[in-house]
Amino acid sequence: MQDQKEMLEINKAGWDEVADQYFGIHALPQYGPYAPTEDELHLLGEVAGKTVLEIGCGSGHSLLYMASRGAGDVWGIDLSTTQVNYAKELLQENRLTGNIQQMSMENIDDLPSEYFDIVFSVYALGWTVDMARTLSNIYKRLKNGGVLVFSWEHPIQSRLMYEDDKMTYTQSYHSEGPYKVTWRGVPVIMHHRKVSTILNKLSNAGFFIERVIEESRVPETDESSPTTWYSGMKARLSPPTIIIKCIKK
Template identity: 30%
Template sequence: MEPAPPRPASFGYRNVPDAEGGSAGRQWWDANAAEYLEEHGAFLGDTGFRWGPEGLTEGEAGLLGDVTGKRVLEVGSGAAQCSRWLAGARGAHAVATDVSAAMLGGALQINAATRVWVPVVQADARALPFADASFDAVFTSFGAIPFVPDAWRVHRESARVLRPGGRWVFSVTHPLRWAFPDDPTRQGLTATRSYFDRRPYVEADTTGSVLYAEYHRTLGDHVRDVAAAGLRLLDVVEPEWPAWNTQTWGGWGPERGAFLPGTAVFVTQKS
């Protein structure tokens, strides 16, 4: 039996050393991968591509463009559900990367179960092991960017491995959400902290060591990071909560989703 993930002794918004916060993600996802996939696997699907908890799919949105026969890279892929959908439904040559070995282990199990084979590579999205201009599109759905203090490096690496004209598309928690408590009900509709407070949300153990860190960036921060990487912003998609989706996922749910955006999807292109 797998050991239970460590439980936090403290949590809240505070500054932590970048090296400590930036390295916590690998251990947290390794420890929590099985629980995460069990809880959210049905919604995500083994061969599905959702941009966020609202349920918007790439099949509906087409944000990557036509990827048939093209090389596509997913960073922060988890169990590679999105890459598997691109390979099986769109005929893309997809490669999935994640920093967590446990998440990639889940990807290999689903590969075998579905017989849709997607290559997986364990890699930090800030230092991708691929040649310059080797992919036609790069994307992540809620991966990598929220869990590192230096997200500009993720954008820079994604731009580096993109071919000219290729797209880098990424979804994150909508920046506005950070001003509100992590409550999916109407009680979560009152702002309780400054939107401009960029201290990360941190969970720590009894010794104060960081177990989990998630970083907030304003809308302007995301745009500046994209521009600094030499990418052109094409669109920002803010999915509305659909009537069919009755599930609650952490701070996302239909009650608050009717009033506040929960996800932002940035569509960018390399010149």
């Protein structure tokens, strides 16, 4: 397996290639497939006047949502140059100002320390090639009492597959580490991490874990094929999305 620098280069190239396929996808108030929304959960609390940073800002739609709620200073970072350009254009089209920068979440030393009231991430934080370093970076950028809220694909999601009219495990839940896949037609590096690994790394970084949400919202009318990656049948058996709220104490 490649070293971390090589992994980031692969993932940047991949995201630059497929960014247009994710324009507006996985953005607040949505936290992810079949997950409860921010409008239901109110994890971010009062946003008006707050300084906010999005890790993996993508096309900028979550930043637009935060600005619509009155966030006072809106920042975003993303590994993909294409995504950063999309985000900048979206904010400009809506006559909003924001500080959007192209950088990896593992290397945000240029961002101000103890500056942000809220750091959030929607289906992006799990792309990190070094979770301990990323969480330490975020911790340093938050003010005391600041909030980190993020969602990611639940670790069980990639282990379950619908085959022969039943759900089966494709591999052990206990296996962890990086793996290379062809995703949307491009090679990328992803990581298997257990829920306990994520929680322990948050604790080790100094965070107080306030809430962990593994609920699913599956409409009764959902008729999605069980063979698709995200399906109602699968979501009724296991949560596709995990959402975590932490506090810097």
